[in-house]
Amino acid sequence: MPLAPRKPLTDFFLRGAWVGILWGWATLGINALTGAFVTEHPLASNLVMFGAGGLLTGMFVAGLMGLLGERRVYGSLWLTALALSAGTWLALRLAGVALTFSDPRRYHPDGPQSAQGLALALGLGVMLAAATRFFPPCKRY
Amino acid sequence: MRDTPELIGMENTVDTKMEQIQTGAVSLRGIGIALLMAMLFGGMVVAEYGLDGVVPGAHDGMHDYRHANGMPCH
Numbered sequence: 001m002p003l004a005p006r007k008p009l010t011d012f013f014l015r016g017a018w019v020g021i022l023w024g025w026a027t028l029g030i031n032a033l034t035g036a037f038v039t040e041h042p043l044a045s046n047l048v049m050f051g052a053g054g055l056l057t058g059m060f061v062a063g064l065m066g067l068l069g070e071r072r073v074y075g076s077l078w079l080t081a082l083a084l085s086a087g088t089w090l091a092l093r094l095a096g097v098a099l100t101f102s103d104p105r106r107y108h109p110d111g112p113q114s115a116q117g118l119a120l121a122l123g124l125g126v127m128l129a130a131a132t133r134f135f136p137p138c139k140r141y
Numbered sequence: 142m143r144d145t146p147e148l149i150g151m152e153n154t155v156d157t158k159m160e161q162i163q164t165g166a167v168s169l170r171g172i173g174i175a176l177l178m179a180m181l182f183g184g185m186v187v188a189e190y191g192l193d194g195v196v197p198g199a200h201d202g203m204h205d206y207r208h209a210n211g212m213p214c215h
Contacts, residue, residue, distance in 0.1 A: 009174065027209050037208035046205050053188045053206040060181040067174070089210070092189050096213040099190065107213035117211025 012066030012132075013059050019131045020058015023124045024050035030123075036116040054124075061085050062128055078129040085125030089117060 028050045031037055039046055064084045073079040093114065099107040186192065189212045191200030207214050 013177070024206070027206070031205075031209040037205065039205040039209075041205050045202075049202055050206050050209070053185075053203060053210075056181055056184040056188060060178065060185055063174070063178050063181065067178075088185075092185065093211065095186075096190070100213050106215045108215075109213050110208075110211065113208055114211035116209065120210060 009063075009066040012062045015131050015135060016059040016062025016065075016128065017055055018058075019062065019127050020054040020056070020124070021051045022054070023058055023120075023127055024052070024054020026123070026127075027054065027120050030120065031116065034112075034116055036112045037110075057088070057124065058128065061088055061124060062132075064088075065128065065132065077132060078126070081129035081132070082122055082125035085121045085128065086118065089121035093117065 025047065028039075028046055031039070041049070061081070061084050065081060068080065068084075073083050096107065097109070100109055183195075187195050187199050188203045189207055189210065191203055191207055191214070193200045204214065
């Protein structure tokens with residue numbers, strides 16, 4: 001029985017890491033443009049924190065893409081990346097709704113920020129799909 | 142040289158051992174991947190909800206990131 005190929009999944013995680021960091025920084029820039037939330041921390045601190053958040057999210061979604069392998073939504077890499085990215089955000093957001101129910105005063109929802117979050121999640125999906133499309137696994141090995 | 146029954150038996154044993162090693166390697170890799178995914182998901186949850194109880198300073202540190210991504214906050 002042959003071993004499963006090792007490098008492609010590693011590739012997905014690595015790709016998710018750098019795409020995630022770029023996405024995190026893009027999130028910071030887009031948020032500044034839309035003004036959905038006026039940031040409270042200095043830019044240097046936010047660059048680190050948004051980069052770290054993007055790293056985690058990017059690696060997680062890319063890892064899911066790698067684990068799915070060739071099983072794709074309607075056979076499309078783009079739809080799969082969008083579905084996984086938006087699905088991950090939606091799952092976290094739904095858990096946030098539970099927090100809102102438990103403590104509405106502290107965890108109050110914000111429409112524009114939520115819309116921006118969903119749009120950014122879709123943006124992460126596009127970025128991951130584009131990176132996978134143009135930097136396919138094992139191409140350089 | 143023709144393969145004697147002993148040699149054929151030895152080949153089978155080697156094949157079985159290789160299969161066990163390979164199966165074991167896949168399982169260990171699977172556990173590693175599962176652990177990594179669980180850690181990444183845990184990190185995301187800590188970041189998105191600012192769970193200070195898990196990582197002190199997470200709430201304040203990731204505050205702007207949380208709002209920018211539309212997660213409920215104070």
